[in-house]
Amino acid sequence: MTARDTIIIGGGHNGLVCATVLAKSGQKVTLVEANQALGGMAAECEFHPGFKTSLAQTLYAMPQSLISELDLCAHGLEISTESLPLVALSPSGAHQTVAARSLNGNKESDIKAYPQYAAMLSKFAGALAPFWERTMPRVGATGLSDLMTFGKLGLKLRMLGKQDMLEFLRVATLPMRDLLDEYFEDDVLKAALCWDALAGSQLAPRSPNQAVLTLLNRRSGKDGGQHAIPKDGMVGLIRALERAAIQAGVTIRTDCPVRSVQVAGDENGQRCTGVELANGEILYSERVVSSADPQTTFLKLVGAAHLEVEFTNRIRRLRTKGYVARVHLALSALPRFEGLDSPSGRLIIAPTMDTIEFAWDAAKYGELPDEPVMEVLIPSLHAPSIAPQGQHVLTANVMYVPHDLKSGWTPEKRDAFLAIIMDKLEAYAPGIRDLVLASELLTPADLAAQYHVTDGHWHHCEPAIDQLLMMRPTYEAAQYATPITGLYLCGAGCHPAGDVSGNPGRNAAKEILS
Amino acid sequence: MSKTDILRNDPTDPYAGERLKLSYFHERESALNLRDAWSSWNGFKFADYYYDVHYEYFCIRNTCGTYDICPMQKYLVEGEDALVMLNRMVTRDLRKLRDNRVTYVAWCTDSGRLIDDGTIFRLGEERYLLTCGSPCLAWLRKSAFGFDRVQITDATEDWAALSLQGPTSFAVLQRMGFGNVAALKPFDIGHYPFRDTTLMISRTGFTGDLGYELWVDPEHALPMWDALYSAGADFGIQPYGESATNMARLEAGFIMPYMEFNEALKTVNFEYDQTPFELDLGWLVDFKKPHFNGRSALLAHKQHGPKVILTKLNIEGNKPAEESILYGDKKCSQEIGYVTSAMWSPAVKANIALAMVNSEALSGDIWAEIYYQRELRHHHKVARCTVQDKPFWSPDRARATPPELV
Numbered sequence: 028m029t030a031r032d033t034i035i036i037g038g039g040h041n042g043l044v045c046a047t048v049l050a051k052s053g054q055k056v057t058l059v060e061a062n063q064a065l066g067g068m069a070a071e072c073e074f075h076p077g078f079k080t081s082l083a084q085t086l087y088a089m090p091q092s093l094i095s096e097l098d099l100c101a102h103g104l105e106i107s108t109e110s111l112p113l114v115a116l117s118p119s120g121a122h123q124t125v126a127a128r129s130l131n132g133n134k135e136s137d138i139k140a141y142p143q144y145a146a147m148l149s150k151f152a153g154a155l156a157p158f159w160e161r162t163m164p165r166v167g168a169t170g171l172s173d174l175m176t177f178g179k180l181g182l183k184l185r186m187l188g189k190q191d192m193l194e195f196l197r198v199a200t201l202p203m204r205d206l207l208d209e210y211f212e213d214d215v216l217k218a219a220l221c222w223d224a225l226a227g228s229q230l231a232p233r234s235p236n237q238a239v240l241t242l243l244n245r246r247s248g249k250d251g252g253q254h255a256i257p258k259d260g261m262v263g264l265i266r267a268l269e270r271a272a273i274q275a276g277v278t279i280r281t282d283c284p285v286r287s288v289q290v291a292g293d294e295n296g297q298r299c300t301g302v303e304l305a306n307g308e309i310l311y312s313e314r315v316v317s318s319a320d321p322q323t324t325f326l327k328l329v330g331a332a333h334l335e336v337e338f339t340n341r342i343r344r345l346r347t348k349g350y351v352a353r354v355h356l357a358l359s360a361l362p363r364f365e366g367l368d369s370p371s372g373r374l375i376i377a378p379t380m381d382t383i384e385f386a387w388d389a390a391k392y393g394e395l396p397d398e399p400v401m402e403v404l405i406p407s408l409h410a411p412s413i414a415p416q417g418q419h420v421l422t423a424n425v426m427y428v429p430h431d432l433k434s435g436w437t438p439e440k441r442d443a444f445l446a447i448i449m450d451k452l453e454a455y456a457p458g459i460r461d462l463v464l465a466s467e468l469l470t471p472a473d474l475a476a477q478y479h480v481t482d483g484h485w486h487h488c489e490p491a492i493d494q495l496l497m498m499r500p501t502y503e504a505a506q507y508a509t510p511i512t513g514l515y516l517c518g519a520g521c522h523p524a525g526d527v528s529g530n531p532g533r534n535a536a537k538e539i540l541s
Numbered sequence: 542m543s544k545t546d547i548l549r550n551d552p553t554d555p556y557a558g559e560r561l562k563l564s565y566f567h568e569r570e571s572a573l574n575l576r577d578a579w580s581s582w583n584g585f586k587f588a589d590y591y592y593d594v595h596y597e598y599f600c601i602r603n604t605c606g607t608y609d610i611c612p613m614q615k616y617l618v619e620g621e622d623a624l625v626m627l628n629r630m631v632t633r634d635l636r637k638l639r640d641n642r643v644t645y646v647a648w649c650t651d652s653g654r655l656i657d658d659g660t661i662f663r664l665g666e667e668r669y670l671l672t673c674g675s676p677c678l679a680w681l682r683k684s685a686f687g688f689d690r691v692q693i694t695d696a697t698e699d700w701a702a703l704s705l706q707g708p709t710s711f712a713v714l715q716r717m718g719f720g721n722v723a724a725l726k727p728f729d730i731g732h733y734p735f736r737d738t739t740l741m742i743s744r745t746g747f748t749g750d751l752g753y754e755l756w757v758d759p760e761h762a763l764p765m766w767d768a769l770y771s772a773g774a775d776f777g778i779q780p781y782g783e784s785a786t787n788m789a790r791l792e793a794g795f796i797m798p799y800m801e802f803n804e805a806l807k808t809v810n811f812e813y814d815q816t817p818f819e820l821d822l823g824w825l826v827d828f829k830k831p832h833f834n835g836r837s838a839l840l841a842h843k844q845h846g847p848k849v850i851l852t853k854l855n856i857e858g859n860k861p862a863e864e865s866i867l868y869g870d871k872k873c874s875q876e877i878g879y880v881t882s883a884m885w886s887p888a889v890k891a892n893i894a895l896a897m898v899n900s901e902a903l904s905g906d907i908w909a910e911i912y913y914q915r916e917l918r919h920h921h922k923v924a925r926c927t928v929q930d931k932p933f934w935s936p937d938r939a940r941a942t943p944p945e946l947v
Contacts, residue, residue, distance in 0.1 A: 292831020296840075331687020332629055335651040336834045340683050503651075510837070 031055050033539075034302055034310055035277075036285050036328070037318035037479075037518065039067020043268040043277075044532030045316055045517040047097055050275035052540050057310060058277055059302070061284035061479050066265035067318070068478050068485070069527055071413075075357040075465035079413040080420050081261040082353060082474065082485075084406050085111060085373070088248040088528035089264075090160065096533070097271045104267035107409060110253035112372040115219030116455050120366035123216050127253050133213055140210045151195050152246040154187050159247055159523040159530050162506050162538045163497040172541075198239055200492065204232035204380050206239060218383060219375040222402060226424060227351055227485035227525065231387035232380040236491050244523060254373060256409040263410075264527070284479075288315055288328045290511055297333055299513030316535060318518035320480050320487035321500035322347055329511060338510060341501040345494060345520075349471035349483035350390055352428035354401075354448055356421040357414070357465040361405070362456040374403040376451055386427050393433030395444055399451065401425045418464075423448065430471035430482050441468050486525025487518055496522060507535040515539060543698050544759060545585070545611075561586040564611040565701035565762035569770070573780050580783065583676065583697075585612035588782035595887070597781035598788045601748050602888045604777025605707030607769070608747075608786055610754065614659075615697045616671045616681055621690040623667050629833055630684040631661070632817060632826040638663045641730040643745050646671075647817050647825045648680070653838035654805035654814040656680060657798065658822075660745060662730060670696070674798055680806065684834070701762035705769070706752030706789070709776035711944040714742070714753060717772035722753065723943035736764060747786060749793020751938045776947075791882050792889060792934035794853055796820055801851060801881045801895055818847040819897070849878065849897045853933065854926040856892040856909055859885055862924065865894075865909040869902050871923055873910050877902035880909060886933055893933045894926070903928060 035046045038060030050056045064070040069083040086106060094100065113125040117133075124131040130141035158180060164173035184192055198206055203224045207217040223245055224238040225231065246252035257263035272279060284305040291300045301311040317324040321342055325331075331339045364370045377383050377400035386396035401423045407414040414420045425448060432440065445468045452459050471483030480487060488500055497505045500520045507515045517535035519525040548560035562585045564570065570588060578589040587609070590597055600606040618627055628635045631646040638644050640663055647658045659673030671681070681693050705713065714722050719733050725744040733740045738761050746752030757765050770778055790797060798804055805814040816839065817826050826839055856862050867878040883894035898907065907926040912919065938945055 294829045294831070296836065297832050326687060332625055333832060334687075336630070336680075336684045336686075337651040339686060343686060 031057055031310070031312045033057075033314045033316060034059065034312040035316050035318065035517070036288075036302065036324075037061070037067060038065040038279065038281065039318055039518070040069055040265065040268060040527050040529055041518050041532030041535075042067070042316075042318035043265070043272050044093065044097065044529040045318065045536045046277045047268070047272045047275045048533055048536035049316075049539065050272065050277045052536075056277045057312070058272065058279045059283040059285055059304070059310070060279070060281045063282045065269055065279070065281060066262065068474075068480070069261040069265055071260065071262035071265070072477075074355045074467050077415045078355075078357040078418070078420050078465070079260065079262075080355060080406060080422055082478070083527050084261050084404065084422065085254040085256055086249070086261070086264060086527060087252045087254045088245050088526035090156075090247070090528065090530070091249045092160070093529045093533055094249065097268070099264070099267040099271060102267040102270040102274070104264055105258035106249075106255050107258070108255075110250065110255050111404075111409075113219055113222070114367065114372040114374045115215045116364070116374050116376050117215045117366075118378055118454070122366050123213070123219070124372065125216075125219065127251060130216075132216055134216075137211045137213050137216055144210045147194075148243065148246055149251060150187065150191065151198075152243040152252070154183050154195065155240075155243050156247045157183055158496070159244060159528070160534065162534055163499075163522050165506060166497055166502065200235050200237070201239055202233050202235045203230075203238045203242075207232075207380070214379045218377040218380045218400075221380060221383060222375050222377070225383070226402065226426070227349075229346060229348065229350060229391075229489050229491075231384045231427075233384055237495060240492075240495070241490060244528075245526060248528060256406055258410060260406055260410040260413050261527070285328060287330070288317070288324070288511075288514060290329060290333045292333075297511055299511050302328075314513050314515070314539070316515040316517045316539070318516075318532065320347070320484070320518060321345060321504065321516065321520040322481040322488070323479065324516060324520075325504075325509075329514065333511060335510060338501070338503055345500055346489040346491065347482040347484050347487070348430045349474060349480075349485060350387075350427040350429065351485060352425045352471060353469040353474065354423040354425060354445065355467045355469075356459075356463050358419040358421055358459070358462040359464055360417065360462050361408070361419050362421065362452075362459040362462055364456045369408070370403075370405050370456075371408050374455075376401050376403060376455065383426070390427035390429045393429050393431060395429070395432065395440075396427060399425050399428070399444075399448060401448070401451070403452070421452075421459075423452070428470055430475070432470075436470060436472060441470070444468065485519075487520035490524035495524065499524060507538040545698055562612075564609050565759045566609055566611065566703065566766055568763060569766045570609060570780055578782065582612040582783070583614065587612055588780065590782040590784045591780045594784040594788070597779060597785035598887065600777055600779040601707050601750065601781060601785060601789050603708065604779070605705060605710040605713055605752075605773065606779045606781040606785070608704040608706065608781055610672075610702040610704050611698075611700075613697070613702065614673050614676055614695075615700060615702070616677065617692075617694040617696045617699075618669045618671060618681070619692045619694070620667055622688040623669050623691050626685050626688040626691045627661065627669055627671070628830070630681075632833055632835070632839070634827045634830045635661065635663075640665060643728040643730060643743055645825070647822055649817065649835035649839065650805045651835055651838065653816050653835035653842050654808070654812075655802055655817055655820065655822075656805045658796070662743065664730070675804060698759070700756050701759045701765070702757075703755045703766070703769070704746055704752065705755060706746045706748040706750055708751055708938060708947045709773075709778075710752050712946055713769065713773040713776050713778060715946070716776070717768055725753075726942045727940055735768075736761060740765065747793075747795060748789035749795070749932060749934050749939060750789070750936065751941075751944050787882075788884055788886075789934075791884055791893065791895065792886050792932070794895070794932035796822075796851070796895070797882065816842045816847060818842050819849055819851065821851045847900055850900050850903070851881070852878075852896050852898045852903065853929040853931075854880070854894045854896050854907065854909070855929050856883070856894055856911075856926045857924045858911075858922065859892055860911045860913045860922065860924070861885055861892065862894045862909040862911045862926075865911050867896055867898060867926065868908045868910065868923075869905050871906075871908050871925075873908065873923060877907065889933045891933065892924075893929075896926075
């Protein structure tokens with residue numbers, strides 16, 4: 028039996044970050060990952076010989092402070108200083124390009140409005156930034172640190188000034204459609220600007236809730252949330268995290284799925300004592316930190332028998348259905364998108380906000396959209412090593428695709444849906460079909476199986492207002508500690524939720540060390 | 542169609558859907574309900590009293606009476622996980638419960654507030670019967686989530702059940718041919734052949750006296766009643782209703798929903814429900830058990846100590862202190878609690894009450910401000926109260942095994 032301080036379940040970026048921060052403070056840490064490769068949803072997968080990619084593929088939400096704290100650049104992380112623009116593809120060919128502070132748009136009024144819009148988002152994103160990098164206070168707690176956190180957060184918002192604070196409170200839960208209608212006129216542009224507020228969620232442009240907050244969260248990363256692709260793709264980040272972890276002394280075991288979290292009980296109550304691996308081996312530790320999603324952690328690994336009834340039911344009722352499918356194409360050459368010099372940005376195919384809305388309408392009743400909307404990226408333009416020379420990888424995040432298709436997923440349905448997606452791509456990039464060497468469609472159900480994530484949700488559970496902040500994933504587990512002594516959470520199911528930010532992992536480590 | 546739903550399904554009745562259900566014993570009970578004093582319990586037509594509250598009360602204490610427990614909620618919890626599922630739900634340790642034994646239990650929310658109390662009958666290693674006053678199926682199902690090998694059935698209408706309470710109850714059963722119940726200790730269960738079926742008899746009840754509960758399939762409800770009443774004719778058998786039950790249970794010190802406690806899941810105001818410690822039921826909470834619902838909250842409640850505690854009071858005079866406010870001084874300047882149930886107890890010959898009293902006031906004087914009327918004239922008085930530890934009524938015969946033959 029090894030003397031060990033902490034076991035981390037899951038080698039995604041949050042698990043790696045948490046493990047490294049703990050190990051750097053002197054803890055003896057073992058990290059176990061179910062898959063062969065580290066990285067979770069950012070792990071590299073080879074979908075066709077010589078063609079590689081990962082589910083998460085751009086870096087935008089990770090704060091510079093974390094990159095510095097773990098010294099990731101010294102561990103080999105290279106991020107291009109060139110950020111990826113957002114391109115609103117237009118069926119007419121009059122595409123518009125959105126950069127950090129400027130818009131190459133079709134309407135004079137939109138071009139003028141964009142800097143104001145971007146400045147408003149930056150200001151609010153800046154005010155919210157402290158929220159993401161600390162443990163949320165417990166409601167009803169009267170301890171000094173909880174009160175201080177409340178105070179600091181309130182102060183930061185108040186320091187916006189009265190007018191801006193009121194404006195923040197007004198827009199924070201607005202549907203994206205309402206917000207964008209206030210600033211812009213062009214339909215294609217508005218649809219594209221929705222994307223980063225909606226991607227990965229159960230929201231459409233007309234949905235009030237967390238859309239604006241998601242956008243602000245995503246813009247609080249390095250360089251104002253501009254998207255960039257690390258050298259070699261996201262695997263470049265994962266390798267740097269792995270090196271940082273190993274240098275800090277973390278023991279990493281891959282291909283090592285966990286069957287259960289071990290809970291012992293006596294007259295002093297229950298406490299965590301380690302994990303049982305799928306092969307029957309027991310790893311002992313008085314502290315276990317799970318980066319698995321909350322339902323997996325509590326309902327599968329711990330089990331309701333060790334939990335309270337109402338808590339269990341809150342975990343069970345979390346909204347966890349993912350609605351993003353992924354398409355991978357191996358291309359023999361770079362496709363030509365009509366009207367675009369180079370397809371080097373994030374290309375949004377969504378002609379109007381209504382197109383997005385109708386796609387969601389279909390999906391929420393278990394149907395496939397007639398006109399899917401998608402974000403297309405050719406990562407091999409930025410990370411040449413992921414495809415054979417001269418050849419390319421194209422990926423598309425396709426919304427909205429139900430995890431549970433009402434009529435059930437069959438190979439025929441996959442093929443038919445992939446054909447619809449190919450038709451869309453062909454319309455914007457004529458001839459692309461002839462370049463396809465291989466293709467695959469991953470439904471949310473496929474993502475669930477591949478990444479061991481309940482229902483294939485990018486963020487483990489919907490980051491809606493009722494499942495955010497001190498309610499994420501639910502009260503009594505929202506400060507990384509759980510009702511089981513010694514068991515903590517550190518994944519996207521915790522505050523401040525998904526994307527490759529590393530904040531849940533770092534916040535959890537800080538909480539454990541505090 | 543269930544036999545209990547007979548009134549609800551009359552196609553000629555425009556109010557059919559609103560009618561109360563009828564107990565399996567209704568035919569006999571309605572003939573004896575001379576005053577037509579009906580109220581309802583869990584949707585069943587239910588007698589407040591049949592003839593006279595005090596007469597029925599004295600039958601419980603001096604001869605015997607029957608109380609219809611068909612409307613009481615009954616749930617069968619079965620399967621390999623039944624024990625662990627129930628044991629996580631209730632605060633007592635059920636692993637100690639043997640086959641054919643009954644135990645009194647309470648269950649709480651995550652925050653340690655009392656949802657309800659009831660009894661669990663262990664009918665077999667994987668077969669338990671939970672009984673309680675109010676419907677509880679939703680909570681049982683929530684509590685069963687995550688336990689794959691457990692089936693929960695609402696068995697309320699699968700049994701015709703009758704409580705037989707009072708000093709002559711054993712004699713009646715013996716006359717009926719069930720002399721073997723002599724061997725039953727309190728909280729034991731026995732199974733006896735009756736006609737072409739089996740009668741389950743448990744030595745349980747809600748009166749604090751010698752008594753049994755009789756459980757049979759609905760088809761045998763009336764034959765069982767007739768056999769019982771024929772055997773009981775010489776032993777003063779009499780049906781009693783809700784009012785006499787309420788008197789007997791207060792003497793025994795048992796709590797009643799909406800009197801002593803407000804069910805946590807139905808409580809609106811913050812902490813207007815109760816913890817087991819506030820209800821003086823700390824003995825039901827077994828912290829040796831590593832986990833049960835509400836454990837950590839209950840541990841904190843225990844460590845802080847309850848701010849108020851349910852207390853038995855002996856009150857001077859003979860005016861029942863119903864709904865009285867309690868004070869720490871005779872001038873009534875310092876409020877320290879309130880009475881939840883009160884009565885003049887004929888058996889104990891005392892003016893008794895259950896009351897919620899501030900814990901720190903327990904050691905000082907306790908005064909009750911009592912309002913009463915005499916021929917429409919309203920009066921009030923302030924009466925001294927003394928705390929009593931033991932139940933007001935707890936005769937040896939309630940526990941003697943074999944019971945004495947009266």
